[in-house]
Amino acid sequence: MSIQKTIDRARLGEKLPEMPWYVQQFIDYKLPDLSPSTLLEYVRDYESFFNWLRAEGLSAATVLKDVTLEELESLRMENVTSYRLYLTTRTEGTNSRTTVTRKLSALRSMFHYLSQIAEDENFYPLLKRNVMAKIEIKRTNKPKDTAAKLKGKILEEEELLAFIDYIREGYGVDVADNKQASYSHAKNKERDASIASLILNSGLRVSEVVNLNIADLDMGNKMLYVMRKGNNDETFKTPVYFRDQARFDMERYLSLRESDYKAPKREKALFLAIPNGQKEGKRMTKRAIQAMIIKYAKRFGKPYLTVHKLRHSFATDYYLQNDIYKTKEQLGHASTETTEIYAHLTDKTMSEAIERRGEET
Missing domain, CATH: 1.10.443.10 (Intergrase catalytic core)
Structure with missing residues (x-):
């Protein structure tokens, strides 16, 4: 394993216990396919999103791991739009279009897993309603533009x-x-x-x-x-x-x-x-x-x-x-x-x- 992968795997192991159980389940599902470095970025993106939900009163959780599936189900399109606006306009560390796209893609990936793949004990989806499925994510870096x-x-x-x-x-x-x-x-x-x-x-x-x-x-x-x-x-x-x-x-x-x-x-x-x-x-x-x-x-x-x-x-x-x-x-x-x-x-x-x-x- 590369030096950076070893470091990122250790950091991933430190951060995961702070996340809700369903995030941990999603990361376990993705672990065979994605590198520890990519999954660590995912977890950091979720940390940012959950903290925003708490700050906006969209989650009653006092700590990150207590953000519930029901709170994710109740999100509306206007909430996601507000979060996108927050990412692009916040005063400390504003994000580029590419970074915003990556963060939203990470959320779409988790929401898709929870609504289409993961099941509860009765074989029903963990997430009954997926607001992120409505979000269109456009490619920001076309080869011609990068060139x-x-x-x-x-x-x-x-x-x-x-x-x-x-x-x-x-x-x-x-x-x-x-x-x-x-x-x-x-x-x-x-x-x-x-x-x-x-x-x-x-x-x-x-x-x-x-x-x-x-x-x-x-x-x-x-x-x-x-x-x-x-x-x-x-x-x-x-x-x-x-x-x-x-x-x-x-x-x-x-x-x-x-x-x-x-x-x-x-x-x-x-x-x-x-x-x-x-x-x-x-x-x-x-x-x-x-x-x-x-x-x-x-x-x-x-x-x-x-x-x-x-x-x-x-x-x-x-x-x-x-x-x-x-x-x-x-x-x-x-x-x-x-x-x-x-x-x-x-x-x-x-x-x-x-x-x-x-x-x-």
Whole structure:
């Protein structure tokens, strides 16, 4: 199991006892199909909804677990509309359209289970009336729209190599007058360049990079074994290929991984950092990698560049040389619908990609 999944499963176990019994039953029903991370988001969404019901006087419960099925049955369309309005206008932490859609989808999923699947002792549905079935949830992020937002905010062509070179050399020149920044860069530049290069030459997600172990690396075949997002078989790792540039950059990092990061033999992680005040290297965190890329991106002149946009950068470059189906497999997308983004980011059309697929089969 990945590090993040282990953490999220533990958090899920802590939060579930605070939820009504029927939420716990729903999560148990979904557990074989969804990751602990997704289910934890569900529970957080339900927590927000139940707290709102209590605050609005739509539930008499004094604690979350006491919100009843009868109170859910008595909800009206105007109540759901008010909750949607609350999510989009609340002063602390307003939600984007995508987040609101996700939260409402989580509620629809639970209400559907309670009204269509779950049964009481007399074989009747647990929920007799499902107000959420009336809610139309429109898709908010179409591939064309996502592509439009990415225009000018990813690396293109020569910029891919230039960014890796900047991490290794250029940044050090730019911060030469800052003793602390200069020292930190000299110490970590090979590791940082290796991480950026791996994403730019394989398209891995940051969570997949974080979870990589030394044993997952096959340098001879330019391959990694990756715990893919959405794969609930926690014993299976997907082989993912990387380009020769990444092998070159990782060889430089691996030559000093043990010595520079004081890696204990028990530490299996590929990418390490030594936390402040400690002497041994530990697995880098997702947040640390995200902050690291943003730091370099700002100095490089690409302030909108993030770790995930490195993945988009690779995908766009890769799609120029391959069809949509190969790109989908390389990125680990569940369907080609997500991969359509890169058709809109390039001059290639979807029809061209599909024709190429037809020629190959």
